[in-house]
């Protein structure tokens with residue numbers, strides 16, 4: 001009898017514990033999106049967007065990410081919170097796109113070149129001398145070209161919000177001034193992962209190396225690499241100028257970013273907040289068009305003041321020679337890029353190069 005009671009009592013306790021654990025668990029799960037921010041009293045549910053990127057906070061992308069986070073907070077009255085993780089502290093540039101697609105992080109903003117193995121049409125933005133002025137860039141990003149590129153991401157579980165700009169790329173080296181293509185022969189150059197970039201350097205007889213952004217400094221310092229190409233703000237913030245002796249202001253390529261969010265996560269965000277987030281990303285783009293130009297110009301002045309690097313600026317005539325030299329690349333990649341985007345390239349370039357705008 002006693003034993004029967006004991007068994008019943010134990011069974012009852014066991015069931016009660018299981019029920020308590022289950023209730024506790026579902027309560028915690030449903031609470032997971034609730035705000036941890038004590039100042040935001042009254043928020044029953046807060047959507048957290050973790051935004052990972054690989055550059056420093058004081059760069060065009062670093063500042064844009066923080067501005068975007070502030071705009072999203074204001075527009076959604078705190079219902080959506082963007083947490084920014086700079087300097088590759090969550091994911092390196094080689095990992096971030098896969099992490100986004102798996103849903104391990106909600107937002108990333110990789111440089112265009114890093115999207116080219118997933119979506120080969122994005123190679124269009126790596127074509128050398130694609131843009132001549134910042135105005136050309138703005139027209140392409142906010143026009144049909146930008147729209148087509150962002151839509152292409154849909155089928156890869158990615159929602160493309162907008163494009164952010166950084167600036168024109170410049171060349172640096174340790175081995176001598178880089179004035180004409182033949183100056184590159186035999187030099188080991190760091191490139192971002194992109195077939196257009198690889199071909200571009202191979203055409204000049206250089207040896208391209210795909211190396212992650214956060215490993216570039218060390219590889220330049222130890223002379224594993226002779227040179228690299230990047231924007232002034234990246235050359236400045238990563239101190240590449242301290243380990244390079246020559247820089248050419250070539251404006252030969254353009255570096256910008258796809259601002260991307262995981263598609264499934266996006267689809268689950270209520271419509272009103274989706275609109276706020278889109279608005280915030282576009283307002284940040286508008287702001288960045290001016291800021292990045294200012295920042296690149298100011299940091300070029302600082303590089304000139306602080307370092308022993310010799311800086312050469314291509315003349316208009318040299319620029320034109322270089323542009324002609326790379327023309328065969330347009331033909332070579334038009335199949336990968338597709339007619340629709342190549343037509344946009346032609347339209348944009350006819351507005352710039354022929355008129356001398």
Ligand code: SIN
Nearest residue numbers: 054055111192213230
């Ligand atoms: C970045 O600006 O995100 C890094 C670009 C690079 O890998 O050079």
